[in-house]
Amino acid sequence: MPEGFTVIAHKKDPSALVLVRRPPFDICPMCVTKFVVAAYCQATAYHFTLVSVYAPPHKPIEPVLQTLEEVVAMSRSPNIVFAGDLNAKHRAWGPRAGDDRGARVAEFASATGLVFLKDPESEPTYETAYASSWIDAICPRGGLHLAIQIGDTRNEKRKRLTRYAQSELLGALAQEPWFSRVTKSQPASSEALEYILAGFYRVFNHHLKRHLRPVKGRVGGRSWWTPDLALQRKCVNAKRRRFQRCADPTLRSFLKQDYSASLAQFRLRVKEAKRAYEAECHSACSRANISSQSYREAFGKTRPPRLLPPLEREDGTLTSTHLESAALLLRTQIAVDSTATDPLSHTVIRQLASAPYDSSAQDVPFTENEVSDVIAHMPPSSSPGPDFITPLLMKGLFRVQTRFVMFVLNAALRLGYFPHCWRTGRIIFIPKPGRPPQRTTSYRPICVNSVFGKTLERLLNGRIYYILWHNGFIHNN
Template structure:
């Protein structure tokens, strides 16, 4: 920093009469620069956020930088270098014995263990480890740019020797010309690179990942007792403790139903024909279709290793798969998962819940699941187990097609000037809370006894460990959920949620764990049926009957009630976020009564008045709307994060219960007569409407009320 005192032409004075402070005036002007580090910079930046407190003309930014370097260990690999695949096949052929008994579960576990060891030893013996050379970047510049670089170096060398001003001017001229030419060349090269991206060769995906990827950071974890886990071993145990609580069934809310399900599971199975065995050609075909880039499980066997298995190894693997069909036992080693914790985007990384668990299963297990899946699909399709409204994990079904179904019915209701209501539910931890007895209850009623016993063995006694860095946690027993990262997991979840009750008067749209109920004048009936005691037993405690969802199974940010109505030329869209599952039933019933009353008024009057422009709002709400408009307009012009935060603070300002109780019932016209312009809201009594607009903890934003104002 320059010495300010040396640039003061006159001393600092304070005039007592006017209290005027004369600041020092420097003789030279110094340019102040504010540099912000990028998230992609080499520094170990954990996260950053803009502060909303106005401290100066600039928006303060809080940076969290870790002092520990991030050491990314090289993942273990069976084939780290060049591999002699001929020697691999010869070594594996000499170690495999096809004359072994496979009659009991113990024999099957021992055979799987020996087969895995033979593959690993053959891969290690046939591979040569080598160090990767440093990756050098060579830029193929055009000839005229290389000539400019040479001329610039000569001009700089000449000026450094002579120090003549003319040589300095010549050097600056060439340097500026080279800078402009390089800038144009980089721009043209980047344009050509963007045009060359394609979705077929994964180049577009790699470019997107490179832009959106954030560097790994070393952040401590907060334990349940508010202590900190800093080493890799402590972090692995902290993640394991978090996952032990996650992979647990929900508390038993219906003991009678639970005893009924367990009693049915203990009943004897009916006789069924043995399934047809697998052939070596079936196994070879599935191996050839394995993707190359899939991560291996704990055994480190990759798809490349499986594609180089000799004929004798494929026959032995077929023996193992057929013994699973014969004994109805799934090997224990193939139920062991290796969990990697991946940080979620834009989350504070000190909480274990800010990480997403990724389970890595052995490829030999996934290969058997693919073979078994081809046997299960025809049975489920014959019995039409999966409903037509389910578009998740199904061939020729996508989210776009499901959105077309939802918007088509809403548009149809608006065109007929009717009322359409919708309940949008998102079940949190839906796959992690699947109740195993409830799932087996459904599978026993659908599948033959052999397939049921295989899936029963497949779901029970599953274990996993968390890997962080080079440390492993203790064993985690999976007591609930469908296996993550498996092939059969999505299908089992579809079977588990296939019996959601539906009605002909309403429409249901589901995509995996996202549920949308839509109806015209009859939505309250289906919601009452879903929350009544007549719900099927198959809706177990892991996915309670829609409205009886316990708090851990409902995502507040993605669960809301939407009301679409159209009368004459005006459209009303009222959206109320639901913060807890207990408010869902009450809000739905009250809104349904409001819709029915509005429908009765509209049937009496051919053109009911829904002119919401005549609402006389309180002064503080009008000021808030004006400030919100200005903040939104400013943010749309500047796109600064600080302007957006200021806009969001105004948009999501909480209203109290008194204001909402006076505003919303009159706004939607529950009594058929909205407030006229000029009427004072303080003088009007609160309408006796059969609905509760919001509680003290409900957040209704200005955006939610915006369609009612205009």
């Protein structure tokens, strides 16, 4: 499966599946069996249940229809779409006379309020020289009216900040006059500092939006295909037509042997061309970076996007939507700060934190070398916080606007205030390997904070460690 796709299917020998790639809505799997896969999809303006189904022709269709009835009963949305290969014939979706399986499907659709979208005069599901068949169907519920578009449905092109655009962004920030004006002020309260940071993020987001570049789509086609292979394919096709049109049995046998040999040789050349092309691609990737995409695919290091599955509650029931699963994870895996459970030591700390910061003993302001050392030791591959400032951008911003960065960090130190915009983070739940996916204890939460906030936190930690070491509170070992 290409990178970026997520498969919703049964683990052992699935016959039905749902492929997901950057959907504009949230997805929660509802029912995953060998022959039926149902997923609840929810966006801001709409919601529906998508069902992929396959009914094998050599087995009774009743168990599959019973599973579909259970999906209809448990669906959180009245908008339901069924699509799949039912191996059933009926005049509702094909020109041929129906059979017993088709009658059962039609009865099920009538009982559940489904309508058949497929035109009976449409092209067959498959067609050979001797037979053709109409055995698949798409059935939405009657009240669902959504336009279906085939192809790339993204209205807006995805954009990203390239390395060149990042350098241009830093150049624009270096010439921005707002920084020189704001650094002449002296914030006297936490509200003033919050106001300055709000202005900074407005300026930064304005320039960031201007320098984002559209993501180029992958070039389609077969890069390993050559003109020699195209010419050889034409020769093989000509030999095939000559063999099929020959009426002489003796000559036909000779032409068949010649065609088979040419076809085998052509397939061998195609296989060799594919292998040589892939080897060159992998070698080029390895020369650029040993831990490239080729390495990750070869050693199983790729991480496809994951969907949050239904989770098991305390009473044994399962969640039915992604919002219920997220709420259950937050309730069971994230500690809630409550004064009702505070011991005496925490009560004292809470009172100290809420008291006004008024002291005659002021901390020494952060030095430029101190801040530069903290920023230089940031891992460059760390994820950005909600403000989309990466460690590389932070290093560049400190280089072009050193005075502003020092101004903000020292203002927070002088006021004894950690800004609210740096306290906000994104919580990501990482699955633990080898754990049951339906249990809440199988996920480890991490919080992605602002890089600005991480910088201030590490600066404060360094000051605290120095105080502990200077006063002998740290053991020598």
